[in-house]
Amino acid sequence: MAILYALAILTVIVVVHEFGHAVAMYSKGVEIEIFSIGFRPYSLPAFSWKSKRFRGMIIQITPLLLGGYVKPTAAGNQTMERLSKRDRSLVFGAGVIANILFGVVVGIAILIYKKGLSFSDVLTDPLIITAAGLVVFLCWGRYVFTQYLMAPIGIMIAIFTLYLIIKSPGTSVVGPIGIVENISKQKEIADFLLKSVILSFSLALMNCMPIMPLDGGQRVRDVIKSATKNKYAIGIFDGIGTVLILALIIFAIGGDIWRLVF
Numbered sequence: 001m002a003i004l005y006a007l008a009i010l011t012v013i014v015v016v017h018e019f020g021h022a023v024a025m026y027s028k029g030v031e032i033e034i035f036s037i038g039f040r041p042y043s044l045p046a047f048s049w050k051s052k053r054f055r056g057m058i059i060q061i062t063p064l065l066l067g068g069y070v071k072p073t074a075a076g077n078q079t080m081e082r083l084s085k086r087d088r089s090l091v092f093g094a095g096v097i098a099n100i101l102f103g104v105v106v107g108i109a110i111l112i113y114k115k116g117l118s119f120s121d122v123l124t125d126p127l128i129i130t131a132a133g134l135v136v137f138l139c140w141g142r143y144v145f146t147q148y149l150m151a152p153i154g155i156m157i158a159i160f161t162l163y164l165i166i167k168s169p170g171t172s173v174v175g176p177i178g179i180v181e182n183i184s185k186q187k188e189i190a191d192f193l194l195k196s197v198i199l200s201f202s203l204a205l206m207n208c209m210p211i212m213p214l215d216g217g218q219r220v221r222d223v224i225k226s227a228t229k230n231k232y233a234i235g236i237f238d239g240i241g242t243v244l245i246l247a248l249i250i251f252a253i254g255g256d257i258w259r260l261v262f
Contacts, residue, residue: 005183005184005192006179006180006181006183006184006192007180009183009192009195009196009199010176010179010180010183010199011037011038012196013099013102013196013199013200013203014037014038014067014068014203015037015068016098016099016102016200017068017095017096017098017099017203017204017207018035018036018037018068018069018070018095019098020094020095020096020097020098020099021070021091021094021095021098022035022057022070023094023098024090024091024094025070025072025076025080025091025094028079028083028087028090028091029079030072030076030079030080030083030091031055031072031073031075031076031079032055032057032070032071032072032073032076033057033058033071033072033073033076034057034058034059034060034069034070034071035057035058035059035060035070036060036061036062036068036069036070036071037059037060037061037062037068038061038062038063038064038067038068039062039064039067039068039069040060040062040063040064046060046061046062046063047060047061048060048061085147085222085223085226086143086147088222089143089146089147089150089219089222090142090143090146092146092215092218092219092222093142093145093146093150093215093219094142094146095204095207095215096146096150096204096207096208096215097138097142097145097146097204099200099201099203099204099207100134100138100200100201100204101135101138101139102200103196103197103198103200103201103204104131104134104135105135106193106196106197106200107131107194107197108128108131108132109193110190110193110194110197111125111127111128112128113190114190146219150208150215150216150219151208151210151216151219151220153205153208154208154209154210154214154216155209155210157205157206157208157209158209158210158211161173161209161248165251173248173251173252173255174252174255174256175249175252175253175254175255175256176252176253176256177253177256177257177260178252178255178256178259179199181256182195183195183196183199211240211241211244211245212237212238212240212241212242212245213241213242213245214241214245217237217241220237221234221237221238224237
């Protein structure tokens, strides 16, 4: 049962992330073809339905739940091309913002529950005040974050991740097996939720990295595409990103297997 809870938490965090992208796209008039919870390799069967409320968007749940994506229609892609750099940056960074907001809100709720804070305590608690300030900034200063802060944060996270891999190979990066195992060890609901907060922040920070197909990579790719129409430069950036992200996935899953076996 604990493993099911862990998988449920992972799924919720992915849904929150993709929902952030979908809301940003919808608000900018970008038509969405598919909102997918999970990936669908080799045309595996998936549960899906068409939403009349959201312009015929197909919502699907696939067998491979570790991930998700939002796919615009052909007309939606054209709309994306016509958006300003500012608006495109918001679409690319909205998933990160959604994960941070989710982590902050759930984290505040856990803090109030754990400490048994009264209403007056909540209004004067420095940690809650700081968290509330972060929420205000991400809501009203969202363009500043996606245009100017996301890339530097992503570069720092990428450097720090590389440092951890070099320093402690095999234990520094945790893959899906390790995440599920770690979450499933928790006994109380509050502890499960605390792990979801940590995981939501982790997903947000990871997606800031300037590597395709992560959100930070999409943002940098858009900047490269705007600066130069050279398809080779874009293709090289895409290729490097694909190799790096596959290497990171293999390294993380390999580390999970190593810890289980040894």
